[in-house]
Amino acid sequence: MSESNRELIFEIFRYNPEDPQSQPRMQTYRLDEEPYMTLYRALNRIREKLDPGLQFDFACRSAVCGSCGMMVNGRPTLACKTLTSDLDHTIRLHPLPAFKLIGDLSVDTGTWFREMAERVQGWIHERQPFDPQAIEERMDNQLADAIYESDRCIECGCCVASCGVANTREEFLAPAGLNRIARFMMDPRDRRDDDDWFDVVASTEGVFGCVGLMACHDVCPKELPLLEVYAYLRRRALGSAFVRRGESPGAAPGKSG
Ligand code: SF4
Numbered sequence: 001m002s003e004s005n006r007e008l009i010f011e012i013f014r015y016n017p018e019d020p021q022s023q024p025r026m027q028t029y030r031l032d033e034e035p036y037m038t039l040y041r042a043l044n045r046i047r048e049k050l051d052p053g054l055q056f057d058f059a060c061r062s063a064v065c066g067s068c069g070m071m072v073n074g075r076p077t078l079a080c081k082t083l084t085s086d087l088d089h090t091i092r093l094h095p096l097p098a099f100k101l102i103g104d105l106s107v108d109t110g111t112w113f114r115e116m117a118e119r120v121q122g123w124i125h126e127r128q129p130f131d132p133q134a135i136e137e138r139m140d141n142q143l144a145d146a147i148y149e150s151d152r153c154i155e156c157g158c159c160v161a162s163c164g165v166a167n168t169r170e171e172f173l174a175p176a177g178l179n180r181i182a183r184f185m186m187d188p189r190d191r192r193d194d195d196d197w198f199d200v201v202a203s204t205e206g207v208f209g210c211v212g213l214m215a216c217h218d219v220c221p222k223e224l225p226l227l228e229v230y231a232y233l234r235r236r237a238l239g240s241a242f243v244r245r246g247e248s249p250g251a252a253p254g255k256s257g
């Protein structure tokens with residue numbers, strides 16, 4: 001951990017799309033580094049001391065809410081999880097691409113994730129009507145773990161921002177959308193089968209739209225196993241013909257097969 005008296009130089013993207021006078025530009029701020037300083041704290045210092053108009057988002061300050069995703073020196077990450085001591089003294093910040101810009105470093109990830117959830121119908125489609133008297137059904141522990149892994153997504157948008165395809169083709173469901181699909185494909189309580197999923201998964205809006213650069217896997221701040229999720233979806237898509245013949249569709253992410 002650095003205890004140095006570094007002066008940090010922030011070069012921050014500024015633009016207000018609501019203001020016709022506003023022009024996209026980079027603005028420079030200088031700030032004394034503090035021990036254990038995160039980017040979240042540095043941005044708050046800049047807003048308190050230097051520029052109350054600077055826009056950026058945060059809520060939890062502990063990598064849980066997914067609000068503070070931004071491009072840090074060209075890489076999408078969470079501001080609240082990034083220590084300035086891990087960065088060079090000049091720090092360039094941009095908003096996440098692929099999302100609607102609200103202003104400066106603030107983007108609208110909420111609309112993107114809501115539309116994605118509606119597209120994939122990201123909720124359990126129950127096999128039978130809810131019965132409050134029913135005895136709880138046990139789930140295989142490994143399968144429950146795999147579903148839990150996918151559910152750890154905090155919807156920060158870093159994987160979407162890192163994805164060349166998601167940045168150029170709006171219809172691509174992007175890593176976060178495909179992760180959501182895998183979560184419900186794995187869930188034995190969901191009645192949708194491979195045939196129901198086939199059109200969306202086995203298409204260029206689905207897993208076959210991915211060109212395999214896998215930056216999403218590298219940047220996910222929650223370290224979700226996105227490589228395994230993609231492999232699982234490919235197996236399920238390619239195996240759907242076998243499923244119709246009653247053969248195995250493939251194991252959940254994290255399992256062999
Ligand atoms: Fe963020 Fe990871 Fe979820 Fe993508 S998969 S939105 S990078 S937590």
Ligand code: FES
Nearest residue numbers: 061065066068080
């Ligand atoms: Fe919640 Fe960073 S402030 S994830």
